[in-house]
Amino acid sequence: MKGYSASINYLxxxxxxxxxxxxRTAERMVFYLLKSEPGEARxxxxxxxxxxxxxxxxxxxxxxxxxKLCHICLDESREAHKILVVEDPKDVAAFEKSGIYxxxxxxxxxxxxxxxxxxxEDIRVRELFDRVEREGLRELILATSARSEGEATSQYIAAMxxxxxxxxxxxxxxxxxxxxxxxxxxxxxLARAFEGRQEMKQEVRxxxxxxxxxxx
Amino acid sequence: MKGYSASINYLxxxxxxxxxxxxRTAERMVFYLLKSEPGEARxxxxxxxxxxxxxxxxxxxxxxxxxKLCHICLDESREAHKILVVEDPKDVAAFEKSGIYxxxxxxxxxxxxxxxxxxxEDIRVRELFDRVEREGLRELILATSARSEGEATSQYIAAMxxxxxxxxxxxxxxxxxxxxxxxxxxxxxLARAFEGRQEMKQEVRxxxxxxxxxxx
Numbered sequence: 001m002k003g004y005s006a007s008i009n010y011l012x013x014x015x016x017x018x019x020x021x022x023x024r025t026a027e028r029m030v031f032y033l034l035k036s037e038p039g040e041a042r043x044x045x046x047x048x049x050x051x052x053x054x055x056x057x058x059x060x061x062x063x064x065x066x067x068k069l070c071h072i073c074l075d076e077s078r079e080a081h082k083i084l085v086v087e088d089p090k091d092v093a094a095f096e097k098s099g100i101y102x103x104x105x106x107x108x109x110x111x112x113x114x115x116x117x118x119x120x121e122d123i124r125v126r127e128l129f130d131r132v133e134r135e136g137l138r139e140l141i142l143a144t145s146a147r148s149e150g151e152a153t154s155q156y157i158a159a160m161x162x163x164x165x166x167x168x169x170x171x172x173x174x175x176x177x178x179x180x181x182x183x184x185x186x187x188x189x190l191a192r193a194f195e196g197r198q199e200m201k202q203e204v205r206x207x208x209x210x211x212x213x214x215x216x
Numbered sequence: 217m218k219g220y221s222a223s224i225n226y227l228x229x230x231x232x233x234x235x236x237x238x239x240r241t242a243e244r245m246v247f248y249l250l251k252s253e254p255g256e257a258r259x260x261x262x263x264x265x266x267x268x269x270x271x272x273x274x275x276x277x278x279x280x281x282x283x284k285l286c287h288i289c290l291d292e293s294r295e296a297h298k299i300l301v302v303e304d305p306k307d308v309a310a311f312e313k314s315g316i317y318x319x320x321x322x323x324x325x326x327x328x329x330x331x332x333x334x335x336x337e338d339i340r341v342r343e344l345f346d347r348v349e350r351e352g353l354r355e356l357i358l359a360t361s362a363r364s365e366g367e368a369t370s371q372y373i374a375a376m377x378x379x380x381x382x383x384x385x386x387x388x389x390x391x392x393x394x395x396x397x398x399x400x401x402x403x404x405x406l407a408r409a410f411e412g413r414q415e416m417k418q419e420v421r422x423x424x425x426x427x428x429x430x431x432x
Contacts, residue, residue: 004309005282008271011263014256018245021237029234031306033268040230041268045261047227052249052257054223064250066221090247093220123342 016084021201060131062124064089072096072105079103085128085157087145090183095143098187100194103141106131111149112156120176125157132167141194142171145181276347278323278340280305288312295319297354301344301373303327306399311359314403315412319357322347327365328372341373348383357410358387361397375389404427 004012009032015026033041057063058070061083065071072078072092082103083147086092092105120126132140142157144150149215161169172193185193220228220323232244249257273279274286277299281287288294288308298319303326311317326339326342336342348356358373360366370387377385388409401409 004305005269005280005287006279007263007282010266011260014260014263017256018248020241020244025236027306027309030234030267032234033264034271036268038268040233041264044227044230045225045264047230048249048257048261048264051223051227051246052252052254055221055250062222064221066223071221089220090243093243125341 011113038146057107057109061105062089062109062127063092063105077102082141083128083131083135083137083138084141084143085154086143088151088152088181088183091143094183094190095186098190098194100191101141103139108144108153109149111144111153113149113152120156123153125153125160127159129160132161132164137167139168139170142169143194144171147181218405226420230331247362256260270297273323273325277321278325279308279321293318297352298357298361299344299347299351299353299355300357301370302359303366303369304399307359310399310401310406311410314406314410316407317357324360324369327360327363327369329365329368336372339369341376344373345376348377348380353383355386359410360387407413 011030011033012023012026015021015029016023018026020041021029021172033044038073054066055064055100056066056068058065058073060073061070063070063072067074082101083106084095084101084103085106085108087108087110089107094186095105096103106124106128108123108125108128110118112118112120112123131137140157141160142154144153158169158171173195227246227249228239228242231245232239234242235407237245240244249260270282271280272282272284274281274289276289277286277290279286283290295318298317299322300311300317300319301322301324302311303324305323308323309320313319322340322344324339324341324344326334326341327338328334347353356373356377357372360369374385374387377383389411
């Protein structure tokens, strides 16, 4: 883009690399910064560096975190005997926004996808099984996506844990539109899906019998 | 937005303050940065600081600049006897992209708007008149917007300079769609508007007589 100084051109180009941001929007963003208070641009630059340099995976649940353990794992008011299993940190944020869940999470950071060569060793299922072993869970709630990879991932986890009778394994109801990722579900749909979760072991045992959830 | 670390939330909020950027796009932007190479985030942060702290108005033409004089004023290959008058630095960029103009610019940094209390002392017309006085111009090309404020601004400048017979005063043709700001005009429209520019003094003298531009 001619007509601007080199730095402005570079910043327009940098912003235009964001997904969904075209050169015109990038130009408007730069002009917004030029007109904003000096503190706002400095704060944004500092946040970019801080987020990039100080964001890690939580060592316990693999949510995004600024410390060894994420703020959810560190929150002692959470129900520590429940783990909700999701594919992506964005799914944690979606559940937190709905406000319906007060337990812990486990982020798989992916899903099984044999056709893409993604097996159990490529996602955080080993760490999930270790947590089930160690943490004295009462319930594992599977909230992988309603896509085939998500279903396969939940089926795999349920099958691997089938022998552990003491842990209730549920998965959220398919109230979530099939084919949509969890992060785009609205809060009401997420809440309904959560409340309608069904026993996974029993579903396998009883076949097509209608299930009534044992408890919320 | 719950579920993310504090820094990530702050950065999402900071990005969502950009015009046209909603919280969902802001979230995607943050995840793009998290997945990008470390150098890309650092470079973006540095560019934001540099653009914000080292962008000034050119002391001569009021284009945006990283130095006292902008890169166009400093470019000795430009035709120094022509000044194209625009309202905004974005309009300079639009003309530079079209490639049709090789003279200098003068950015008014606004337009006359009596109903908003914006008079000649609020925009850079005094500095324009000083340049006309000093710089030995042959042509002043008025390229304010085709909106009523832009028209009024051009009429005012032409009237103030009417006595200076040695300077040819033109304005770009209304090939630009009426009501649209110049920065959104496509390059072909800008080029046609530039080539179809008409004598302003003669237009006033001859009334509705059809004009043939004297030269390109």
